[in-house]
Amino acid sequence: MVESVFMAELSWPEWQEKIAHGAIIFIPLGATEQHGPHLPLNVDVILPTAVCERVARKVGGLVAPTLQYGYKSMPRSGGGQTFPGTTSLDAQTFAHTLRDVIRDMGAHGARRFVVVNGHFENAWPSVEGLDLGLRALRQENITDVTAMRLEYWDFVRRETLDRIFPEGFPGTELEHASLIETSLMLLLRPDLVAQDKIPQEGRANFPPYDIFPAPPGYLRGTGVLADARGARAEIGQWLMDDHVALITAAIMKEFGL
Ligand code: ZN
Numbered sequence: 001m002v003e004s005v006f007m008a009e010l011s012w013p014e015w016q017e018k019i020a021h022g023a024i025i026f027i028p029l030g031a032t033e034q035h036g037p038h039l040p041l042n043v044d045v046i047l048p049t050a051v052c053e054r055v056a057r058k059v060g061g062l063v064a065p066t067l068q069y070g071y072k073s074m075p076r077s078g079g080g081q082t083f084p085g086t087t088s089l090d091a092q093t094f095a096h097t098l099r100d101v102i103r104d105m106g107a108h109g110a111r112r113f114v115v116v117n118g119h120f121e122n123a124w125p126s127v128e129g130l131d132l133g134l135r136a137l138r139q140e141n142i143t144d145v146t147a148m149r150l151e152y153w154d155f156v157r158r159e160t161l162d163r164i165f166p167e168g169f170p171g172t173e174l175e176h177a178s179l180i181e182t183s184l185m186l187l188l189r190p191d192l193v194a195q196d197k198i199p200q201e202g203r204a205n206f207p208p209y210d211i212f213p214a215p216p217g218y219l220r221g222t223g224v225l226a227d228a229r230g231a232r233a234e235i236g237q238w239l240m241d242d243h244v245a246l247i248t249a250a251i252m253k254e255f256g257l
């Protein structure tokens with residue numbers, strides 16, 4: 001018997017047995033997206049996968065393969081689609097991918113899902129994919145499936161944010177490739193972080209609207225939206241501890257564990 005929380009590392013009988021015992025299936029939603037000159041393109045894959053792995057261990061769940069591509073990057077939350085390497089799906093493609101995954105796993109007996117988003121722009125398309133997946137299963141008379149959907153970064157204590165941002169936390173939207181993501185990468189994959197390439201330019205300042213196509217000077221040249229200076233693995237550990245503890249608690253509450 002292989003002891004892994006990663007679905008793809010199990011044989012089909014091992015998968016079937018876990019499902020038969022009610023294992024919760026975690027589906028991490030990632031992206032292949034630029035994260036500045038100091039981080040790799042797979043930050044939004046690594047981070048939700050790592051959160052899912054740790055929470056799945058605590059609740060006896062399994063982690064499905066992470067969706068490697070996300071919904072389109074926006075200038076104000078991810079730097080935009082024009083950066084070389086940022087490779088995205090149309091919303092319908094993204095939603096239908098999630099729909100198909102849930103439909104097939106549900107058909108094979110999975111009844112409890114936790115969809116863990118790691119890329120800001122995936123939020124609403126993931127709601128659509130989840131809804132379509134549950135609808136497809138209902139059409140097969142599978143009506144006892146329950147699911148949670150969340151952004152992992154929402155699961156953090158106020159005290160932790162106050163410790164990281166003594167001058168006040170400015171909000172998640174501009175955190176793209178900034179202090180939080182860089183600190184988590186220093187915790188998980190320091191080999192992929194080029195700290196000497198962290199931009200020295202501070203926070204971006206966007207108006208509260210989008211312009212299509214983005215006018216000259218609208219995009220952040222480095223692709224980093226806030227400030228990654230001061231990122232440390234220790235900060236990443238504080239965040240990860242909160243993510244795992246608070247998401248685990250929410251799952252135990254909602255699924256009655
Ligand atoms: Zn990111």
Ligand code: MN
Nearest residue numbers: 044078119120
């Ligand atoms: Mn992203």
